Amino acid sequence: MIEHQRQPAASPARVVVLGSRGFIGATTVERLRKSGIMTLAVPSSELDLTAPGAADALAAKLRPDDALVVFSALTPDKGKDIATMNRNLAMANAVCAALGKQKVDHVIYISSDAVYGEAPSLVDERTPAAPDALYGVMHLARELMFRSVVAANALCILRPTLVYGVADTHNSYGSNRYRRQAAKEGKIPLFGNGEETRDHVLVDDVAELIRLCLTHKSTGILNAVSGRSISFKQCAEIVARQFDKKVDIELKPRGPGAVITHRSYDVADCRKAFPSFRWTSVEDGFAKAHRDMMAGGGG
Amino acid sequence: MTLRVGYAGLSHLGICSAVAAADKGCMVVGYDPDTRIVEGLKGGDMTVVEPDLDDLARRCKERLSYTDTVADLGACDLVYVARDVPTDDYGGSDLRPIDALIDQVAPVMKPGAHLIVLCQVPPGFTRARRRPGLSLFYQVETLIFGRAVERATKPERFMVGAADGETPLPASLADFLGRFGCPILVMRYESAELCKIAINVCLVASVGVANTLADLSERIGADWSEIVPALRLDARIGPKAYIQPGLGIAGGNLERDLATVCRLADETGADAGIVRAQMANNKRRADWVLHRLHEHLPGSGATIGVLGLAYKENTHSTKNSPSLALIRHLTPHALRVHDPVVKAEAMLHPRLVQVEKPLQVCDGADALAIMTPWPDYRTLPVEELGFRLKGRLVVDPFAVLDRKAAKAAKLDHWVLGAPRH
Numbered sequence: 145m146i147e148h149q150r151q152p153a154a155s156p157a158r159v160v161v162l163g164s165r166g167f168i169g170a171t172t173v174e175r176l177r178k179s180g181i182m183t184l185a186v187p188s189s190e191l192d193l194t195a196p197g198a199a200d201a202l203a204a205k206l207r208p209d210d211a212l213v214v215f216s217a218l219t220p221d222k223g224k225d226i227a228t229m230n231r232n233l234a235m236a237n238a239v240c241a242a243l244g245k246q247k248v249d250h251v252i253y254i255s256s257d258a259v260y261g262e263a264p265s266l267v268d269e270r271t272p273a274a275p276d277a278l279y280g281v282m283h284l285a286r287e288l289m290f291r292s293v294v295a296a297n298a299l300c301i302l303r304p305t306l307v308y309g310v311a312d313t314h315n316s317y318g319s320n321r322y323r324r325q326a327a328k329e330g331k332i333p334l335f336g337n338g339e340e341t342r343d344h345v346l347v348d349d350v351a352e353l354i355r356l357c358l359t360h361k362s363t364g365i366l367n368a369v370s371g372r373s374i375s376f377k378q379c380a381e382i383v384a385r386q387f388d389k390k391v392d393i394e395l396k397p398r399g400p401g402a403v404i405t406h407r408s409y410d411v412a413d414c415r416k417a418f419p420s421f422r423w424t425s426v427e428d429g430f431a432k433a434h435r436d437m438m439a440g441g442g443g
Numbered sequence: 444m445t446l447r448v449g450y451a452g453l454s455h456l457g458i459c460s461a462v463a464a465a466d467k468g469c470m471v472v473g474y475d476p477d478t479r480i481v482e483g484l485k486g487g488d489m490t491v492v493e494p495d496l497d498d499l500a501r502r503c504k505e506r507l508s509y510t511d512t513v514a515d516l517g518a519c520d521l522v523y524v525a526r527d528v529p530t531d532d533y534g535g536s537d538l539r540p541i542d543a544l545i546d547q548v549a550p551v552m553k554p555g556a557h558l559i560v561l562c563q564v565p566p567g568f569t570r571a572r573r574r575p576g577l578s579l580f581y582q583v584e585t586l587i588f589g590r591a592v593e594r595a596t597k598p599e600r601f602m603v604g605a606a607d608g609e610t611p612l613p614a615s616l617a618d619f620l621g622r623f624g625c626p627i628l629v630m631r632y633e634s635a636e637l638c639k640i641a642i643n644v645c646l647v648a649s650v651g652v653a654n655t656l657a658d659l660s661e662r663i664g665a666d667w668s669e670i671v672p673a674l675r676l677d678a679r680i681g682p683k684a685y686i687q688p689g690l691g692i693a694g695g696n697l698e699r700d701l702a703t704v705c706r707l708a709d710e711t712g713a714d715a716g717i718v719r720a721q722m723a724n725n726k727r728r729a730d731w732v733l734h735r736l737h738e739h740l741p742g743s744g745a746t747i748g749v750l751g752l753a754y755k756e757n758t759h760s761t762k763n764s765p766s767l768a769l770i771r772h773l774t775p776h777a778l779r780v781h782d783p784v785v786k787a788e789a790m791l792h793p794r795l796v797q798v799e800k801p802l803q804v805c806d807g808a809d810a811l812a813i814m815t816p817w818p819d820y821r822t823l824p825v826e827e828l829g830f831r832l833k834g835r836l837v838v839d840p841f842a843v844l845d846r847k848a849a850k851a852a853k854l855d856h857w858v859l860g861a862p863r864h
Contacts, residue, residue, distance in 0.1 A: 270723070371734075412730040420742035420775045 145269065145413050146357070146364035149250075149297055153359035156211040156250060158182045162202075162239065163215030165189070167312050168254065168304070168350055172213065175351035181358070188216060194234045199241035206242065211250040211358050214239055214290075220279050221314045229278045236286040240293045250361050251294045252354060255283040257305040257367060257407075265373075265408035269365045296364075300357050302350075304368035305409070308429065309347030310436035318376070319344060319430055322383040323437060331392040332384060338377030338395065341406040343369045346429035356418050370423035371411030382427060386434035445470050446619055449519035451544045452526025452562075453480050453509070455491045455760075456586050460525050460561060462496060463595035465503035467622040473509045474516050476547070484509040492759040492784050493591045517551045520615040523582070524548060525561040530695040532763070534702030538564065542572075549577050557616055559603075563696060565703045566636040569604055580605055580616065581632050583639040588694055589757030600626040604635025643700040644718065647692055649685035651721045654728050657688035657860030667860025668842065688859040690814075690840055691728035693754040693763035698722075729765045732812050733772055735838045735857045740810055743775030746833070748804030750843075751815020752782035759784045766814035767791065779804040783817055802831060809834035816841040825852050 159176055163169040164185035176183045184205065191201055193216055206212065216235050218228050243251070258280035259273040275281045287301050312320040322332045350368050357366070374382075377393065384391035414421070424432070446469045450461040453475035465471040475481055480490060489496050500507065508515075516522050524544045529537045541562050549558060557578040560569055569581040581604035587594050601620050603612065608631040611617070620627050630638070657667040667688060675682045692698060701722050708715035736747065754764035761767055770778060770792050777794040780787055781804045787797045798804055801820060805811055805828050813820060820843045828844070829835075829852035837849060840859045849856035857863075 266727070268727075410727060410730075412727070412733065415730075415733060415737050416772045419737070419772055422742050 146300065146362045146366045146417050147297075148360035148362050148417070150359070150361035153356070155179075155181045156358055156361070157209040158184060158207065159211045159213060159358055160184045160186060160206060160248075161213045161215065162186050162191070162193070163188060163217065163254075166215050166217075167309065167314065168307060168347055169213075169215035170311065171309065171347045172215070172351040172354050175348070175355055176358070179355060181355070193238045194231055198235075198238040199245065202239060202242035203245035206246040206248055208247060208249065210248040211252070211361075212239075212243075212248050213252045213254065213354060213358070215254045217254075217283075219314050221316065224278060226278065229282045232282045233285060233289075236289050240289050243293050248298075250298050250300070250358070250363075251290060252300045252302060252357055253287060253290045254354075255287050255301050255303045256280065257303045257369065259284045259287070259303060260407075262405055265406055266410045267367070267407065268410040269367055269413050298361075298363060300362050301365045302354065302357065302368050303365065304350050305343045305345055305370075305407070307347050307350055307368075308344055308433055310433045311347070318342070319379050319383055319426075319433070322380050323386075323430075323433060326384055326387055326391040327437065330389060331394050332380040333394045333396050334376055334380055335396055335402070336398045336404065338380060338393070339375050340404055341373040341375050341408065342379075343371070343373045343407060343409055344379065344426050344429070345370050346424045346432065348432075349423050349429075353414075353418070353421065356421060360417075362417065366413060366417065367409055367411070369409040369411060369414075370426075371409050371414075372423075372426070373406065373408045374426060379426070379430075382430045383434070386431055446521070446615060447472070447519045448619060449474060449516040449522040449548075450525045451475070451513070451516065451522060451548045452524060452540070453477075453484060453490075454525075454527040455493075455588070455591065456527045456561065456584055457523070457525035458484070458489060458491055459493060459496065459586060459591040459595045460523060460584070461507065462500045462503060463592065464619070465506040466499055466596055467619075469506065469619065469622075471503075471507050472515055472519060473507065474511070474513055474548075475509075476511060476513070478511045481509045481511040491591075492757070493589070494757055495592045499592055499596075513547045514551050516548055517553055519552070519556060521557050521559060521619055522548055522552055523559045523561045525584075528563045528699070530699045530762075534695075534698035534700075536563070536565065536699055536703070538568065541568075545572055549574070552577075555615075557613055559616070563639065563699060564636060566633045566640075566707065568636065569632040570606070573606070578613065580612075581635050583635055583642075585639075585642070588760055589755055596623075598623055598625050600628060602628045602630065602635050602638050604632040605629055606632065608632075608634065640700040640703055643697050644704060644721075646685045647697055647701060647721050647725070648717075650687075650689060650692065651724050653686040653688045653860075654691075654724055660860045661863050664862045666862055668858075688840075689728065690731055690765035690859075691725035693729075693765060694758075694760060695762040698763065729768055731840060731859065732765070732769050732814065732838050736769075736773070736810060736812065736836075739836050739855070740776070745775075745809040746777045746779065746807055747773060748806075748808035748811040748832070749778055749780040750782075750801055750804055750811065750813045750820055751817055752780060752785040752787060753815050753817075756815055756817045761785055764814075769812065769814060770795070779806070779808055782815065783819060802828060805831035807831075807833050810836035810838065813837070813839045813841065813843045816843045825849055825854070828852070829854050 165187040173185045261274045261276035308319045448464045448469045449472045450457045451474045461473045559580045583602035660667040705715045825848035835855040837854045838857045842858045
């Protein structure tokens, strides 16, 4: 359960966003600026957190009354190997070192639900983190790194699940890839019968959740999940319905030894923390992503 | 000779037990160091709400006396330490008040009298309190909130813990317990202390099974209420099995026993994984109503009627009450609440109105949540209720309203274990 350190909610003095050109980072910066929150966007092109001197450079940008949101990470599409994990840890190391030099008022670390590994449903924030891949191990290690340098009453850890939106750059298996495949090839290939269930969240909603955490100065751990899981087949069908043309859903045999897994979330903590917040349904969210794509927004 | 029985600690357990002893013809002295409680009881204020308690106390008043002077227990043949053990939100027990009572009572008891711990104490407690010259026993209490008088006057059996579990009970204790006409099981202190916990853990396990399968029923289109009768007719499960789904355990006692099992298991290396799973399941169940409201109401600005604040029917207790927990998370909405005995505290919610009559919670409300299955709520006219509600959503976990009547009134009626629609 997260706790709100600021009641009533109010804008932080300034928000510094690391990884501000990434998929969720860019959307969040836009959301914060739209709501009038002073935001300093720091993309990796401006500050390479793996470079020597990164900690000092970051510390020089920070002020004591800042809120810092850390998106910076090499996602699995950039590599799933040990070297990628170590580069990610080096980035976190630089941020933690900077925070050692210059404390800030609030830190939000954008982690991942990959920290839960193959934990059986129903997952909530008290489910023990047990990552089964280096990407999840990396996020869990980074969570612990931040917890070692940021006070508990100043640190918020968000663990988003599958995030979708037209500007997604990762092209992971799921609605973003389906939409592109349907547009380009007129078909959506699925493994097996697409029976695996997952939770999908719209990037705009994740950005709004981050805004809420910032204005409430929320601390603790919160899963950025909608609480509704659908199968990949349902996901593909909803994506396909957005097109005027016929889109075929192709079922492809799974590889040998493939295990069907499901993932559902208990979202009570989110509903209690932000009782007015509502997740966009996948039907509406997928439709929005489709409209954005057709409007040339990416994809 | 008239048997004199004392009760030290006049909380829920002590009061109900004292009245039951008087009902069995004993001369009863109720002692509590809190003068206000004693004066209240002397004036007829039983301080707790239980069916039949006031009437029974009135009928037995010639044999009931209350005092704040511990020496008044000196004439008793048996003295029960019967104060409820305070628990925190995590099921932890505060045993200091029990020790304080034992320390007060033991020195004033007459030779040949026996001290019986009736409180909910962890295994090992009683043996550690043995002292020279004190005849000490532990007795399992089986009080159920809302049925305390019935349970105290007509127990199914007594479970008594003694130092060795083999020596016969002393005559005065055997005489007293024999008046209730039920089996008396004597065992070691530790067995009796764990027996109390075992009963509760078994009940929690049953409810946990019901909750898990009711949840599954909702998701796959089954109806748990259709399954329950079949289970009750199975002799291995039984007609009185705890298989009604609920909103998680509350009241404090069951939570305490689960926490005790986990602590003892951790200390001794036993596996309490299944008990921890029950605890997690129970925490989740408390949010069932919140989820239904959240899924069907806008983010803010709705008016919600709430029937019931007590943690269950026929009690004034709100310890871990699902209703109060729900209300704390409905801050974006206005609330109209009712409870026959519990008064809502102003701190609970910024926009809460407590009404006098149950149906008044429906007036202009977008949704209704029936959080405590008080008997009076079962007779509410469903058609009028639907007429007074502005919206159609009725979240009724315990099926207090007749499901057919709710359907006829075109209510969007949500019940634990019923298929989601």
